Amino acid sequence: MDRRDILQGLSTVPVLGLFGYALNKQLGYEKAQKEAAAGPTAAVPANLSDINVALLGAGAQGEVLLNAMLKIPV
Numbered sequence: 001m002d003r004r005d006i007l008q009g010l011s012t013v014p015v016l017g018l019f020g021y022a023l024n025k026q027l028g029y030e031k032a033q034k035e036a037a038a039g040p041t042a043a044v045p046a047n048l049s050d051i052n053v054a055l056l057g058a059g060a061q062g063e064v065l066l067n068a069m070l071k072i073p074v
Contacts, residue, residue: 053066053069
């Protein structure tokens with residue numbers, strides 16, 4: 001075993017580290033996607049019935065949108 005063989009062997013270490021890093025990122029991304037697809041984990045209170053809406057500086061278009069929202073059946 002000479003110096004060239006050692007250098008060739010050591011040159012694969014950064015490549016293996018890069019693959020390990022990419023695999024870790026991919027698995028983390030897939031886990032986050034699965035958690036997002038599962039939906040929210042926080043429970044919504046059963047007695048939730050009021051929704052407060054505020055439009056500040058929305059102008060005439062905001063008034064049209066507010067009137068449209070008020071017509072939505074509950």
